[in-house]
Amino acid sequence: MREQDPVVRSKNFEEVACGYHPDDALRESERCLMCPDQPCVSGCPVGINIPGFIKKIGEKDLRGAYDILTETSLLPAICGRVCPQESQCEGVCTVGESLEAVAIGRLERFVGDTAIKEGWANIPYIEPNRFKVGIVGSGPAGMACAADMAKAGCDVTVFEAFHQPGGVLKYGIPDFRLPNTVIDAEINNLRLLGVKFECNTLVGRLFSIEQMISEMGYDAVFVGVGAGYPTMLGIPGDSLNGVLSANELLTRCNLMRAKEFPNFDTPQPIGRRVAVVGAGNTAMDAMRVSVRLGAEKVYCIYRRSRKEAPARVEEVHHAEQEGVEFHWLTNPVAVLDDGKGSVRGMRCVRMELGEPDESGRRRPVPVAGSEFDFEADLIVYAIGTNANPIMGQTSKLRLNKWGYIDADDSLATSIAGVFAGGDIVTGAATVIEAMGAGRKAAASMKAYLGIRDASLPYQTGGDTLFGIDLRERNFARVRVA
Numbered sequence: 001m002r003e004q005d006p007v008v009r010s011k012n013f014e015e016v017a018c019g020y021h022p023d024d025a026l027r028e029s030e031r032c033l034m035c036p037d038q039p040c041v042s043g044c045p046v047g048i049n050i051p052g053f054i055k056k057i058g059e060k061d062l063r064g065a066y067d068i069l070t071e072t073s074l075l076p077a078i079c080g081r082v083c084p085q086e087s088q089c090e091g092v093c094t095v096g097e098s099l100e101a102v103a104i105g106r107l108e109r110f111v112g113d114t115a116i117k118e119g120w121a122n123i124p125y126i127e128p129n130r131f132k133v134g135i136v137g138s139g140p141a142g143m144a145c146a147a148d149m150a151k152a153g154c155d156v157t158v159f160e161a162f163h164q165p166g167g168v169l170k171y172g173i174p175d176f177r178l179p180n181t182v183i184d185a186e187i188n189n190l191r192l193l194g195v196k197f198e199c200n201t202l203v204g205r206l207f208s209i210e211q212m213i214s215e216m217g218y219d220a221v222f223v224g225v226g227a228g229y230p231t232m233l234g235i236p237g238d239s240l241n242g243v244l245s246a247n248e249l250l251t252r253c254n255l256m257r258a259k260e261f262p263n264f265d266t267p268q269p270i271g272r273r274v275a276v277v278g279a280g281n282t283a284m285d286a287m288r289v290s291v292r293l294g295a296e297k298v299y300c301i302y303r304r305s306r307k308e309a310p311a312r313v314e315e316v317h318h319a320e321q322e323g324v325e326f327h328w329l330t331n332p333v334a335v336l337d338d339g340k341g342s343v344r345g346m347r348c349v350r351m352e353l354g355e356p357d358e359s360g361r362r363r364p365v366p367v368a369g370s371e372f373d374f375e376a377d378l379i380v381y382a383i384g385t386n387a388n389p390i391m392g393q394t395s396k397l398r399l400n401k402w403g404y405i406d407a408d409d410s411l412a413t414s415i416a417g418v419f420a421g422g423d424i425v426t427g428a429a430t431v432i433e434a435m436g437a438g439r440k441a442a443a444s445m446k447a448y449l450g451i452r453d454a455s456l457p458y459q460t461g462g463d464t465l466f467g468i469d470l471r472e473r474n475f476a477r478v479r480v481a
Contacts, residue, residue, distance in 0.1 A: 001106055006321040010291050013175045013259055016318060017081075020110040029057040031102050033094055040089040040104060045436040046072045050089055050104055057107060066115045069108065070122045074147050074435060075140065075186045077116055078169060080109025081178050083432045084312055116185040123192050129153040131449050134218040136203045139167025140431045141224035141422030143190060144438030145445075149222075150193040152442075152451050158195060161202040161225075162255060168226055169431070171255040172247065174285050176292070180254075204394035213417050220417045220445045223397075223405060224438060227423035229386040233277065237335025242269065242343030246276070246286040246382035253289050268293070271378025275299045275346055277332055278382035279309035284316065286380045287324045298324045299376065303331040303351050303364040329353070331364065333371065335379055345375045387424055402427070410444040411437065419445055 002018040003009075009016050020028070032054045040050040049068050056065035069076045085091075085105035093101035115121075131154045135142045138160040150156045164170055166183045191197070203209065203225075212218045230245030232238050249268075252258040258268035274290040276283050279302035290298045300319070302309060305328050309316060320326070329351040338344035350370035353362035387403040398406040398414035404427060405420040407413050413420050421437030423429055429437075446452075463470045 010322040015179055016176050019113055020106055025057055025110045028103050029054045035094050039092040043089045043092040045433045048072050062114050065111045066120055069111055074144050076108050077112025077182050078186055079432050080105050080112050084430055121189045121192055127153050131219040132217055134212050134221045136223045137167055137225040138165035139226050141434040141438035144435040145222045145442045146195045148439055148442035150195050152446055156195045158197050159201045159203050160199045163199050165197045171251040174254055174289050204390040209395040209418055220449055222441050223420040224422045225424050227385045227387045229388045231384045231386055232381055235334050240335055240343050241341055242377055243335055243379045246282045246380050249286050249380055271295055273297045273376045274378045275301055275376040276380045276382055277301045279311055281311045281315055283382035284311045284319050286382050287319050291322050300324055300326045301330050302328055305329055308361045343377055343379055345373050347373050411441040
C-alpha cells in the first residue's frame with residue numbers, strides 16, 4: 001500500500017497509509033485461494049465471510065462486498081485500519097504459509113472507504129418493539145451492541161462521557177492512523193438505524209446503573225466503558241511535572257484538538273526530549289504524536305527486546321522511519337527532578353531476558369551495575385490500563401479481583417438485565433474483539449427480553465400449539481405500577 005514519505009508525514013497528522021487504488025485491490029483479491037475450510041473466517045473474532053467479500057471484489061462488485069462485510073462487521077473502514085490482522089485472519093491465511101498472506105485488512109479498508117465515499121449504508125426494515133435499551137460507552141463494544149439492538153426494534157440510547165461519540169477510537173487513536181472523518185461516517189450509520197447519542201453524560205456520577213433499570217425505565221443495559229484508567233510505574237519521581245500517561249497525551253491531542261493549537265486552546269505539554277515507556281500500539285501512537293508536535297528527540301524505553309514488543313510490526317516500522325530512537329532491554333527505575341518540581345531525565349537499568357513468565361514471554365532480569373541516566377523533559381507512560389473504578393464505586397455490580405466487571409459466559413452481570421463486555425470485562429483487547437463482545441451481549445440481551453433472533457431458523461419437529469413449535473413461544477413483559 002502506498003504511504004506518505006516519512007520526512008513529510010512526520011510533520012503532519014494526515015493519514016500515513018494512502019489506501020488501495022482499485023487496480024491494487026483487484027490484483028490482491030486474485031491472490032485469495034477461496035479455501036474450502038476458510039481458516040481466515042475462524043481467525044476473525046466476529047466471523048466475517050472473508051472469502052465471500054474478497055470474491056465480490058474480484059468480480060468488481062464492491063457493493064456486494066460491502067453487503068457481505070456488513071452482515072457481521074459494523075465498522076469495516078475502521079477495522080480495516082486498526083485490527084491486528086497479522087495475528088488474526090491473516091495469521092492463519094493459507095497463502096501465508098509459503099508467500100505473504102492475502103492483505104485482508106487492506107481489502108476490508110478499501111471496501112469500507114468506498115462505501116463512505118459512495119454514501120452506502122445497509123439499513124434493514126425495523127419493526128419497533130416496546131423495549132428501551134441503554135448503552136453505557138460509545139466505543140466499539142457499545143456501538144456493536146447498539147446496532148444489533150436497534151435492528152431488533154429496540155429504542156436504543158448510547159451514553160458517552162466525552163463530548164463526542166467514538167470512545168477509544170476517538171480519544172486513543174491519532175488521525176494519521178484512523179481519521180476522525182472515518183469514525184464519524186461509521187457512527188452516522190448507527191444514527192440511521194435510530195440509535196440516539198447522549199454525550200457529556202458520565203454514568204455513575206449523573207445517575208447509576210440501578211437507576212437506569214428502575215427510575216429511567218430501561219429494560220436492559222449494556223456496559224461497554226472500556227478500561228482507560230492509566231497504569232503508572234510507581235517509581236520515585238512519578239508525580240513530577242512532565243510525567244503523564246499516554247491516554248492523557250492522546251486524548252488532549254486527538255479528541256481535544258491540542259495538535260491544532262492555537263486554533264484550539266487545549267493545553268498540551270510539549271517536550272524537547274520525550275521518553276515513552278512501553279512498546280505497545282498506544283506507546284507507538286504516543287511517540288509518533290510527540291514527533292509531530294515538534295519534539296527534537298523521542299525515545300522508546302522497553303524492558304524486553306523488539307521480538308517481545310506487543311505493538312504491530314507495521315507500527316514499530318513506521319515509528320523507526322519517523323526518527324524514534326528505540327532502547328530495548330531498558331527499564332526505568334526513577335524519574336529525575338530538576339530541583340524545581342519538573343522532569344530533567346530518567347534513570348534506567350539494562351535488562352537481559354530470562355525464563356518465560358505466565359504471559360509466555362521471557363522475563364526481563366536487571367543486569368547488575370548497569371544503571372545510567374539520560375536527559376528528558378517529558379515522560380509518557382504507556383504500560384497498560386486498568387478498569388475505571390466509577391462503575392464499581394457507584395453500583396452493586398460484582399467485580400473480579402482486578403476491578404473488572406464480573407460477567408458470565410453470556411456476558412450477564414450480577415444485576416438482572418445488565419450486561420457488560422469489551423475491555424471492562426476482559427482487560428485490554430482489540431477493536432474487533434470488543435465488537436464481538438458487543439454482539440454477543442446483544443444476543444444475550446435479546447434472549448433476556450424475549451426477542452426472537454431473526455438470524456436463527458425457526459425450530460420445527462417438536463410439539464406444536466396452534467401450529468407453532470412450542471420452543472418458539474415468546475412472552476411479554478409487564479411493568480407493575
